[in-house]
Amino acid sequence: MRLDVAYDGTDFSGWAVQPGRRTVAGVLAAELVRVLGEIEGLTVAGRTDAGVHATGQVCHVDVPVAAWAGRSGNLVRRLARLLPPDVRVRVATEVPASFDARFSALSRRYEYRVTDASWGADPLRSRYLLAWPRPLDLAAMNDASARLLGEHDFAAFCRRKENATTIRAISQLAWRREPDGVLVATVQADAFCQAMVRSLVGALLAVGDGRRPVPWPAGLLDRTVRANEVTVAPAQGLTLVAVEYPGSEPGYAARAEITRNRRSLL
Template identity: 45%
Template sequence: MRIRVDLSYDGGPFSGWALQPGRRTVQGALEEALELLVRRPIRVTVAGRTDAGVHARGQVVHLDLADSEWHGMARGQELDPAVAMTRRLRGALNRVLGDLTGAVQVRGITPALPGFDARFSALWRRYSYRIADGPALWDPLERAFTLWHKSPLDVELLNQGASRLLGLQNFLSFCKPREGATTIRELQRFEFARAEDGAIVATVQADAFCHNMVRALIGSALYVGEGAVEPGWLYERLLAQKRDAKSVLAAPHPLVFEEVAYPSASELLARAELTRARREH
């Protein structure tokens, strides 16, 4: 049976989500903890892979268990298997993480609906990116998840440039393409706003993201916000369809995977099949 796990994590101490030999990753820690529970290797599928240093509040993964493994989570106690697995997985994660206890948190565990796939059933993913533009806004207590930008940024210019990139586009200029994978994505939201504390928060939402896409979009937009280039420069970069010296990645530590959305139960399988077909062509 398929299980859905909702997670949040501090990406600072990890070399990204995905497994890497000899490196501490979020996937590696989670799968090691799961193996402690079921006494066999477990492979998970994630909604959105994050780079080294990138955080998550609303990450979702799925994994497959035998019925006996699921119902055995309660160890004979009168507990809902979801409650029992949540408690046990949190404990196992603490054992695996050691001095990083608390860096990965299990928010909830539920039996997945028929047809659910954490990656391919998703309708969209949403990220946030926090920027303090000027020393007056630099708070040492928030430095681990805020970009300290030396010069002031014009939010209106940022939004003028960002709005031109919305829609179904080829984001090759803003991606590190993987061999055989498409770089066509539907960018649904790309906007900047001042928070109550004066910092700028960017919101970036798309059906899916290519490798490094969010950081590349933010990094390029900073040139516009500074007034170094015209807002239309971002669209010119999009049309150029190439990565070059002007392709700059924003720092990873202010980036947060906030949320992933899924369709109604009756549409989960169809959505997964459609997405797979798109990604394969």
């Protein structure tokens, strides 16, 4: 079963289940068990960190055939009554066994919102928006962003994880200023390593307020370890907005096989 999920990450300790902590997966799994009796293998497209939001998260879970047959027509409505207000299952659909929410994904897209207004963030939006204390130069940030596009080793922007590659392919990285003055960064890649998006944003904000030159973020791509001078932007401005998958069943397994292969720039 594929679930399309949205949540306000403010009061969650991230997606993944952690003993003694409130997490999205923990809350969601508990209510799925209540409705369906048993579940197995709750797998998510992207494990969001504490405080990070989602409007387009995707996960999959195996459920008994009989339970699905009896609940498929009203599962979303039933979960809406049981789940807390800060997490919602928007769609639940049957998918073939070859579908893997994590490994079958073609890309993930995030948005990061920042305001550089002198009076700070609107109180009604402060949970989803970073207030920046200095004016930001949109053109400089877009210039610096364009230099990060393509496949590179993003070790300088990733938290170290043993035996994990930091090679990623960024297909979109651009900023826009909306009519209300809020700046929005759109970041899309085949996958992201831990803290990568917020590290990229942190580096680009340093360019935007003039503390770093435009070439600086791309210059860090020569590093083979995390760059300590890069500040990780706060979680509340970040939202996972979309995960893309192949359009037909044969593509699920094929994409999963590609994703599982360890990448190299050689």
